[in-house]
Amino acid sequence: MSATANSELLTITLADGAKRLRAGEITSRELTRAFLDRIAATDDRVRAFVTVTEESALAEAEQADSLLSSGDATAPLTGLPIGLKDVLMTKGVRTTAGSRMLDTLVPPYDATVVSRLQEAGAISLGKLNMDEFAMGSSTEHSAWFPTANPWDLQRVPGGSSGGSAAAVAAQQCIATLGSDTGGSIRQPASFCGVVGLKPTYGRVSRHGLIAFASSLDQIGPFTRTVEDAAMLLQAIAGPDPLDSTCYDAPVPDFDAELDRGLDGLRVAAPREFFSDGMHDDVATTIEAALDLLSANGAIIDRSPSMPSVPMALPVYYILAPSECSANLARFDGVKYGYGARQGESMWADMEATRKHGFGREVKRRILLGAYALSAGYYDAYYLQAQKVRTLIRREFDRVFAEHDVIVAPTAPTVAFKQGAITDPYQMYLNDIFTIPANIAGLPAISIPGGFGADGMPVGLQFVGQRLDESTLLGIANAYEQLADWSTIPPSNVGST
Amino acid sequence: MSEADTTQFTSEQVRHLASLVRIELTESEVEEFRSELASILSHIDALSEIDTEGVPPTNNGADLLNVQDSDAAQPAMPREAVLANAPQREDDYFRVHAVLDQS
Numbered sequence: 001m002s003a004t005a006n007s008e009l010l011t012i013t014l015a016d017g018a019k020r021l022r023a024g025e026i027t028s029r030e031l032t033r034a035f036l037d038r039i040a041a042t043d044d045r046v047r048a049f050v051t052v053t054e055e056s057a058l059a060e061a062e063q064a065d066s067l068l069s070s071g072d073a074t075a076p077l078t079g080l081p082i083g084l085k086d087v088l089m090t091k092g093v094r095t096t097a098g099s100r101m102l103d104t105l106v107p108p109y110d111a112t113v114v115s116r117l118q119e120a121g122a123i124s125l126g127k128l129n130m131d132e133f134a135m136g137s138s139t140e141h142s143a144w145f146p147t148a149n150p151w152d153l154q155r156v157p158g159g160s161s162g163g164s165a166a167a168v169a170a171q172q173c174i175a176t177l178g179s180d181t182g183g184s185i186r187q188p189a190s191f192c193g194v195v196g197l198k199p200t201y202g203r204v205s206r207h208g209l210i211a212f213a214s215s216l217d218q219i220g221p222f223t224r225t226v227e228d229a230a231m232l233l234q235a236i237a238g239p240d241p242l243d244s245t246c247y248d249a250p251v252p253d254f255d256a257e258l259d260r261g262l263d264g265l266r267v268a269a270p271r272e273f274f275s276d277g278m279h280d281d282v283a284t285t286i287e288a289a290l291d292l293l294s295a296n297g298a299i300i301d302r303s304p305s306m307p308s309v310p311m312a313l314p315v316y317y318i319l320a321p322s323e324c325s326a327n328l329a330r331f332d333g334v335k336y337g338y339g340a341r342q343g344e345s346m347w348a349d350m351e352a353t354r355k356h357g358f359g360r361e362v363k364r365r366i367l368l369g370a371y372a373l374s375a376g377y378y379d380a381y382y383l384q385a386q387k388v389r390t391l392i393r394r395e396f397d398r399v400f401a402e403h404d405v406i407v408a409p410t411a412p413t414v415a416f417k418q419g420a421i422t423d424p425y426q427m428y429l430n431d432i433f434t435i436p437a438n439i440a441g442l443p444a445i446s447i448p449g450g451f452g453a454d455g456m457p458v459g460l461q462f463v464g465q466r467l468d469e470s471t472l473l474g475i476a477n478a479y480e481q482l483a484d485w486s487t488i489p490p491s492n493v494g495s496t
Numbered sequence: 497m498s499e500a501d502t503t504q505f506t507s508e509q510v511r512h513l514a515s516l517v518r519i520e521l522t523e524s525e526v527e528e529f530r531s532e533l534a535s536i537l538s539h540i541d542a543l544s545e546i547d548t549e550g551v552p553p554t555n556n557g558a559d560l561l562n563v564q565d566s567d568a569a570q571p572a573m574p575r576e577a578v579l580a581n582a583p584q585r586e587d588d589y590f591r592v593h594a595v596l597d598q599s
Binding site for chain 2: 244317349354355364425
């Protein structure tokens with residue numbers, strides 16, 4: 001097929017692709033081939049993929065085409081190629097979580113979200129790079145290689161789902177899945193100029209998501225448009241007998257509520273989300289976005305104060321390492337993955353396995369968590385953090401008693417240069433505006449909100465009430481209709 | 497309740513933590529982690545200033561309690577599929593060092 005037709009396919013959305021496949025204007029094989037070619041042409045620079053599953057993707061595309069041509073394609077995502085963060089278990093496809101510990105793991109089962117996407121007809125192009133065990137904000141902590149930001153290859157894509165964000169920005173996939181424990185979907189979405197949605201904790205099954213911090217982890221989509229985020233959420237949301245933390249709540253038709261508009265929408269802009277540390281170009285961009293929302297019918301209220309919100313970061317850096325130190329205890333080198341066998345005893349082997357299997361950031365967090373949970377410090381750190389978590393949740397409840405949605409910047413800066421942040425705590429500050437939603441279990445979305453002075457994307461974040469992704473998607477979609485930054489592609493990856 | 501004094505975070509504490517979580521550290525790693533953990537904890541210590549008198553802890557992201565599954569038998573994963581990922585196996589077992597005294 002010709003180069004122009006090929007590159008035209010790369011900007012397709014899930015919604016448009018589904019229509020054109022059904023109308024017979026394109027085939028799944030053409031579409032899948034176009035993205036595989038794009039990956040081959042660009043991934044030596046972007047390095048978003050850990051594993052590309054070309055053969056199975058093309059085989060699935062053939063099957064999708066036969067369903068489509070016989071009119072039997074009832075599944076909503078039939079024939080549409082997507083990518084998966086390498087933290088999601090995929091049966092028969094190597095799954096590493098960005099860690100040497102899982103270098104050789106070929107899972108015997110699929111994560112629930114992976115089976116749901118298959119049932120919805122989507123085609124997986126492969127597994128996407130990430131910070132090891134989802135711990136990081138730059139994808140520099142992958143055991144394999146760092147991923148680059150498609151807007152500026154010298155900069156980080158954000159993290160931990162950096163591969164998932166970069167793949168969508170670089171037009172290597174129509175959409176991808178990531179996971180978000182403290183901002184790992186929204187911050188990379190902001191850095192890469194794409195849409196990233198963290199659903200309500202308990203909206204999407206975590207079965208088959210390699211656990212980092214179980215009370216905070218949630219899986220969600222990266223897409224080019226808000227409408228696509230709604231489509232992908234629709235496919236993966238809902239109760240699962242294999243995850244008892246999933247809400248047994250009906251899943252609304254997210255698409256039906258996309259066009260609710262801005263009129264009379266009560267939007268809170270709490271002052272703690274507009275604080276120190278925010279760079280000027282982020283502040284300028286967010287102010288312009290607020291003006292646009294306001295000029296189009298939304299009621300922006302800057303008066304709410306959430307005094308406990310600045311405590312969300314310290315709360316997170318107690319709770320997440322504590323939970324990770326327990327979750328990562330399972331990597332003992334016995335049952336799967338990497339196992340050292342040169343020691344004189346079982347303990348020596350286990351200590352060597354964990355010495356060589358884990359990277360620095362992971363070790364640091366396991367040690368920190370063990371400290372926060374240890375005798376004598378439990379009350380001062382872990383229990384105190386859980387109590388402050390309650391205070392933060394109450395402040396969100398108070399704001400939502402009078403407002404429909406909260407607006408905030410996604411990250412305090414645009415994407416930074418690779419290697420620019422070496423101090424762990426400075427790196428943690430990247431998530432200062434995203435962590436509060438995880439602490440409170442609330443849904444939140446980052447959408448492209450404009451560009452900073454140096455041409456890098458700036459993300460606009462909305463946080464919604466528990467299980468109310470519909471309102472979030474509605475306001476995000478309304479903003480996208482007013483200012484569609486997503487139509488501007490990065491120019492640094494090279495055109496097809 | 498012990499007050500956590502992070503300015504005094506010691507190498508000995510790092511070694512103790514590393515032994516608890518079964519991670520072998522080099523001497524230079526002990527020193528690096530000591531300094532990094534002390535720095536991180538100094539930022540986290542602001543938490544202790546928050547008044548949480550009478551506030552219950554939140555330990556669950558979703559407010560769900562006692563979710564129960566039907567007590568129905570499900571097919572287990574095939575043994576071969578599970579053992580295929582073992583770093584070392586012997587017949588149908590994971591192979592490890594002996595953990596009990598064999599005398």
